[in-house]
Amino acid sequence: MSTIAPPTSSRAATISLTAAPAHAQPAPAAAGAVTLADEVRDDRVPRRARVSAFEICHAAAALAAEGGLTLATYLIHLPMTAALVVHLLIVATLAGSLFRRRAETVDLSAPLLTLIATSVAGPLGALVGVLSLAWLARPVAPAPLLQAWYDRIALSTTVDPETELSDRIASGRVLDTSAPPPLALVGIIRTGTLEERQAALGLIARFFHMNYLAALNDALSSDVPVIRVQAAAVAARIRPRLAEETDRRIAEAADLLRDSERPAAHDRSLQLVRELDQAIESGLIDKPVADAAAAIAARLTADIDCQALPLRAIATLEDMARLDAFERRLIATRQFPRLRILRRRRRLVAHGFHRVRTMPRKHLARTADLATLTEPAAGGA
Structure with missing residues (x-):
């Protein structure tokens, strides 16, 4: 059998053969395989120049x-x-x-x-x-600082988890568990300082989401001129992306309505209704897009069954926001029977499921008569 002898230097390793058994079959030569006395060069270590x-x-x-x-x-x-x-x-x-x-x-x-x-x-x-x-012929040993710079450019550096965590803590990118919970953007826009409002608007511009539209609308109607100007600039920046997001949600809602055999997707339907209403109420989309969004939102609203809508006893803030937005749409479209069903079911889920049984009046009267008849008998005894 063939073995590979360990290299005697950092530059090369020589292949040697030992005696094989007589019954051993010779291995087929692979394409491009090295032959006897070939030198396997190790070019991973850079040299100053080629010396052959x-x-x-x-x-x-x-x-x-x-x-x-x-x-x-x-x-x-x-x-x-x-x-x-x-x-x-x-x-x-x-x-x-x-x-x-x-x-x-x-x-x-x-x-x-x-x-x-x-x-x-x-x-x-x-x-x-x-x-x-x-x-x-000697290998090049770059300076440690220069080699670290090359590794950083090549993104080949590896940082141990402890160092990475300490760097994130030092730069403030780790949540402080003892800090109070962050305020909602709407609350910051309404009651925050000027610096906090400007920082919130910068966040909306950099990381736009449909849920930020309410805070942006409050900023557009702010009584501080600086906030109104910055909010107008943010609105101009996000308008193309808002139109794209609205078109994407319209297409997704159409797919949900088209697939009659789809599994229950009530949560996604409620989320789409909420986001489409937010886009319409913002006034930042063109009228054709707003009309299409209103039409598809109305179809989604009609497709949601309030009696089969799954409700959770411990609802998250996102679930409550979706249901509140759906109730506002039912009120706006004057669908009060469905609204009463939904609110009754939400109250039952919030306070626990129970059943109230009322006794008929005739049964109550008969019970009272029996009570009066048994009182004299008890006194005579």
Whole structure:
């Protein structure tokens, strides 16, 4: 069987084979599989420059040629002109090898450094080129601050939960459990300070929701000119989105009405009626959209069965708001029988289900007569 020997350095790992049993079947060679004595490079650690066999041979050849030229100059007294010509030939040969190498689209930083140093300093430059290979082959260790910045840009940093929680607490993004509950936007717009009102309007502009329309309407009719101006700017900003949200809810309501076999979706129908009424009452949508919203809201109202409407003994604020909005629509459309049924059912749910039985008057009178007849008999005894 084949095993992979652990790497002896951080750069490469060599694949070795051990003797396999005679009965073992040879594994099929996969496409692109490495063969024996192939070197598996680990390129995950960045290097300053590529240092392979070509770079080593290039620097060694430059050092040998320049060293031989220097020895020839001192031993056989080679003329300076001839030495310069030979030096230029060496530089041209090194440059030609680099020119042929560039077609392979590999990193040529190391041989280019050797070429420049050799052309300028001769044998000393070639020696510098050979010695620089060891420095260029070392992995790059970026500064911790620079590496942290790179990781932050790449969004590859991992923060432990404790640090993340402490950062959120320090920046005020965690709810304080001992703080009082937040005020409703309507209450802030009506009774808050100027800064609180402006902050509430900024919240409405950034995170618009249909339930914020009541607070925005109060801000538009505020007695403070600054609040009215800011509310008008917020209204102009949210009008396109409000129209899109209204169209989406109209389409959803039409789907609910079209599907006759849909499961009970009373909560969603009540929510759609409430949101459509809010959009209509805001006056921020065009008349065709408002007419379509009013028509689909009327159809939804007629489709809701007040006797089969599920009511909860412990209702949330959202449930109570939906039912209150539905009652206001029933009052506006003068559907008082349905309103009485709904209110009676809500009272029963709020106070507990019980049954009141009244005794007939004849039965009460007979009971009184029996009581009067038994009193003298009891006295005589």
